[in-house]
């Protein structure tokens with residue numbers, strides 16, 4: 001994988017994210033990015049064939065892989081319903097934890113490579129702070145396989161990925177970890193951002 005290309009992509013996405021955060025709205029405690037919210041439900045045609053510039057430059061037919069991944073979701077009615085969200089989070093935790101236990105991923109750098117290899121997305125730790133004795137990470141995923149190019153549906157959608165990050169970091173650090181997605185394509189942004197707390 002070409003390091004220069006990844007660094008350039010991350011730099012561009014960080015700039016875009018900074019701009020989108022600058023112009024975002026906050027309604028109650030819900031964040032909403034610059035792309036307008038759509039009325040009605042998500043159509044199949046809106047989920048498939050997304051343009052992911054970085055991955056499309058690395059592999060032919062990137063949009064087909066992403067579409068295949070997303071078609072699995074059509075087994076589940078009401079994709080954004082509460083029970084599905086809970087099951088997805090736990091499924092993601094289990095998956096993430098097994099990646100470490102079964103040594104498919106050994107450390108953080110390895111995780112970045114794994115997510116690039118399997119085209120999940122480009123992982124970027126933007127910030128790390130100590131707040132009230134807890135470590136809080138600003139962790140982002142660009143060109144996410146789950147949500148890249150989806151319309152603004154009013155709330156984040158990458159529940160499986162949040163669970164996966166929780167499972168991976170819990171297993172890696174042996175701490176209590178909670179990852180929550182706060183910004184996503186489906187609440188109007190062009191990136192995913194996870195607030196991750198370790199204690």
Ligand SMILES: [Zn+2]
Nearest residue numbers: 147158184192
């Ligand atoms: Zn997302």
